Amino acid sequence: MPTPHYGQPRYRVIADALRERIENGGIPAGALLPTESALTAEFRAARGTIRQAIGILREAGWVSTEHGRGSYANPRPPEGGPAESSVVRQRQITADPDLADLFGVAVGTTLDESTSITRAEGAVRSVTRTYQLLSAAAQRGTIGGD
Amino acid sequence: MPTPHYGQPRYRVIADALRERIENGGIPAGALLPTESALTAEFRAARGTIRQAIGILREAGWVSTEHGRGSYANPRPPEGGPAESSVVRQRQITADPDLADLFGVAVGTTLDESTSITRAEGAVRSVTRTYQLLSAAAQRGTIGGD
């Protein structure tokens, strides 16, 4: 029987398990990850699910994949690199006079605010806030609720 | 006989076709894309392949997807034209609790604030504020901390 949980997607759980294994040395840097078949057996998941999990790790820089060979654990996980930036918060705010003036809209107009930080060697180097006018799609819920 | 070509994966071809449709207005900004079912019929591809294609577009910022609703074309494709950004103001501010927390410093610490706007086709597309800690030299004499 397949496993129909939903709270946390299987591929994310598996990605997390693998990430932890890399972090604590279970999979040494530079070593090949277990083969797809091995992971399929171990996690009782389909290949597609395993591949999705590995895709997450690849995206996040934990592993590198080579066609026909396998996926290697990277020696330098995301941290300690030159400068990593990550979004820490996204929300909607209303334009203060300052922002309203810059955008040329009315004060109180809803804006998208994205806050990201850039880290280098563990320390926060800069905080960047980017404001954008809402997309048309997102505007739906902001005006004229029925 | 599934799995015909390889030179260009199906999902990439489909993603390209959809992207072009958004670019030339076939799918207006803010409008919903055809449903996954409709696209499977149109491109004669499996749903997974369609989802892969849409995933590419989402990754690239062309579309946004909402569970139970659909995927709609974004009004801000990745740089529709020459986007110029210019710094409009630079000043020093004191860290509010929010910024202080992100930087890991005390509230009231002096920060450098740089505000820049990005324009495209005359309109202000985004306002970006970057905060940075002052250099150690500049710190002296700015606040009362000893």
Place this chain on the structure above:
DNA sequence: AGAAATTTGTCCGTATGTATC
């Protein structure tokens, strides 16, 4: 407010193409 229909999200199992060893 509740049920049904729609639509996207997740997962499975399988088959086949392509690259590497």
Place this chain on the structure above:
DNA sequence: AGATACATACGGACAAATTTC
């Protein structure tokens, strides 16, 4: 050339969010 492993693609099933009735 064969074995191994990743990449692509198909089809089906059920879960969850949204909309519609």
